[in-house]
Each structure stands twice: as structure tokens, then as C-alpha cells.
Amino acid sequence: MTDLDIRGRTLYPGDDGFDEAISGWLLTVEHRPSVVVVAADADDVAAAVRLAAWEGRPIAVQSTGHGKSVPADGAVFIATSQLRELSVDPAAATARIGAGLRWGEVIAAAAEHGLAPLSGSSGEVGVMGYLTGGGLPLTARTYGFAADHVRSLDVVTADGRLRTVSPGREPDLFWAVRGGKSNFGVVVAAEIELKPLRAIYGGELSYPGEDPGHAAHVLGSYLAWAKKQPDEMSSSVTLVRFPDLPQLPGEFRGRSLVQVRVVFAGAEERGARLVEPLRALGPDKDTVRAMPYTEITGIYQDPKNPVRAHLRSALLNELDDEAVAELVSFIDPSADGGPYPGIELRHLGGALNRPPGRAHAVSTQGAAFHLWMRMPAPPGQAGVTREVSDAVLRRLRRWDTGAMLPGFLFDPDSAPERVRLAYTEENYRRLAALKAVYDPEHLFRVNHTIPPLA
Secondary structure, three states: HHHOOOOOOOEEOOOOOHHHHHOOOEEEOOOOEEEEEEEEHHHHHHHHHEEEHHHHOOOEEEOOOOOOOOOOOOEEEEEOOOOOOOEEEEOEEEEEEOOOOOOHHHHHHOOOOOOEEOOOOOOOHHHHHHHHHOOOOOOHHOOOOHHHHHEEEEEEEOOOOOEEEEEOOOOHHHHHHHHHHHHHOOEEEEEOOOOOOOOEEEEEEEEEOOOOHHHHHHHHHHHHHHHHOOOHHHHHHHHEEOOOOOOOOOOOHHHHHEEEEEEOOOHHHHHHHHHHHHHHOOOOOOOEEEHHHHHHHOOOOOOOOOOOOOEEEEEEEOHHHHHHHHHHHHHOOOOEEEEEEEEEEEOOOOHHHHHOOOOOOOOOOOOEEEEEEEEEEEOOOOOHHHHHHHHHHHHHHHEEEOOOOOHHHHHOOOOHHHHHHHOOOHHHHHHHHHHHHOOOOEEEEEEEEOOOOO
């Protein structure tokens, strides 16, 4: 391929812009592709796919790099960051979004019409990796997975064809791509539903966690509270222990915290009544208020700049007093060790447990909570951080369902036997069979790969 074959850019190792194009938010996975195609449109993507097929090379796809999992060594690397189509149809309450967009951009465009997309905790995350992983929005208990609300997708498959898939056009592929991540092609654009959400009632309540007894009381009280909440209330609790380092802000340095975050998709007055039991626990910090939807991603304060972090996840059953004691022990300041994991438990249920209007491959598999763990992973410390996260998951094994969500698989879970845990057995078999139809040569394998059924 030469630069004249495409409207975008073709970059090779050593070219200006090559390193920038293959970087991304998660720095712990490093790519070394043979060529980078910075696509300007769907035709560029199709040309890159045909090149990979001709040369027998694997295909890697990346927009923002939040979900990097497998090094793209020797691959044809397709950068979708320049696919920036964005239009809102306020009458239909839908949006057309290109693969290069971030959710913050879609939120801002939809808000001009009093509408909102079902976005996650960060406005910096790319739209398509999120949607193809299922998408766990901050209003998940109210609306379900974001994949439920995708109307159509434009996807370039391994044969180099651009296909528009929907419930009425190639429904099997439409089902597979929503949950199958990048195993079935390069999604270049999507049409999604928007919701009439101008505002929500939400924020953070942060409690001191240095005293294990008090931390256990707060966590246990949150778990009891969460069971009683209506579907309009989505929430999470995070247990975090910060090291005593001078570069940290004073409010965090050497602290252990229990942080509860809530998003209520309803009236402020009712939200305030529902949150009152959490306020009665005496938080040190309370930012919960009525806010425009455009401020929703500020609740979680996810890092905007690239990070070198170790990430793990699991789906958990209901948690009892013994689980509370185990979880609190991870932030006990008297315990030795480090690095310290931040452990978030996202409350599931509600709409997540109801059949979606447009079926897809994603499911909570009956779990009560989603566990997401992250910790710093400086160069040379990958082994240590992996040992710490493995130890956390071992100690929580009694409450682990053994399943995961496909949108929260990271590099430790890239082996096929781990990927299989992100789906029901029936859905995994169907995905593998469809993989054999749409990607029989397994070109799309620089990901959490689903091998084609033999």
C-alpha cells in the first residue's frame, strides 16, 4: 500500500507520527505494528483490511486506546481517531457517531437538544470500543447496557466489505458485534438512541476508612441500602488506600477511603430522600446534587491523561459480612504491602437483568456486583501488581461468579479461555460460529480473541 491508495495517512516504523498513532490512554500495553493506517473514512478502513488479508497479517483497531489488551506486533494497525462523524436528530432522539469520537463530545452535542447518550464514567473513552464491549452506563440499572440502545452499525468485515447491520439487516452480525468487541470487523459508525435526560441527581459521598470497624459499617450499610433502591438509582462503592507520598494531594495522602457514588435518573426531591440514609453515615465529603447531564462524568473523576495501570475485573454474587471483612482488609492501614488496589463495586440488577429490546451478546449472568480493580503499574512492576490483583481475586473467590463483562477484559484476561468467561456458553458458541462465517482466517485477533469454530 502507498499513501496514494487512501485519503488518510500510511505510517511505517520511524515515520513522524507513527509512535503517536499507536500510543493511547493505557500505556502498559505497547504496540509494534508493521504499518499504521490513520483512516480518513470507511474506504480507507476497507483498503487497510484488504491489505492485511493480502499479506496474511493480523488486524489491530484502536481509537483512544482505553481498552488495549494485546500487543499489535507485526499487525496492520487501523487508527480510527479521524472518523469523526457526529449528527443529532432531535425529533427521532438518535445520533450518528463516528468511531473516532469520545463520549464527552457526544454528550455535549446531545445536550443541546435536551438529550443524552448512555455513556460511562469517563468522557474521554472512545465511543466504539465502549459500545462493542456492551457499554455499562452510569444509568445502567435504569436503561441497561448501552448496546441495548444501538439501532445500527457500519462495519468493515474481514472481506473488506462495508456493511450496515441492524435488526433487519444481517441480524446475526449485528448481534455479535455488540459484545464481541473487534472480533468481527472494524465498526466505523453507529446510530444510537438518546434519552430525554437533561439532568440527574448524583455525586460522591466519601467516608474515612482508616478504622476497619467504621469502614465495615459504611460498606455493610451501603450494601443493605443498595438492595432497596429502585431501578432509577445506579450506584457504586470504591475502597481505596493511598500511599503516603508527597506528590499526592493532602486530602488523599496516606488515606484509606470508602467512596460511594450515586446517579439517580429522576426528580431531585426523590433522589435526596433516597440518599438520606447514606448521608446519615456522616461522610467527610458530599458532592451529591442535581446537575446537568453534561457534568455526569465528573462524578467518577477518571484520569484524562494516559496512565500506566494494571486493571482487572470480575462479576460477584451478593456480598455478606465475611465479604465485607475481606474487602475492608485491603484498605486497612495497619496491613503491610503495596501497591494498593482500588476496588470498585458497581451495583447491577434493574434493567440489566431484563431482556434487551435488541438482543446482543452481553450479559451480567445474574451477578449482583461488577468488581473493577486498578492500581499503578510503573515500568518493571508488572509482576508485582499482577500478584497483588491475583491475591485479591483469590480472597474473593467465594463470591466470584466466575464470569466477566467483555467491556472490562484487559491484558491479564486476553487468553481465549479467559475471554470465554465473559459470555454465557450458548452465546460463546454462537459467537465462535459467526466468527467462522465473517472472519474464517482469524484476521481480527489482536484483541480478546474469539477463535472461529473449526
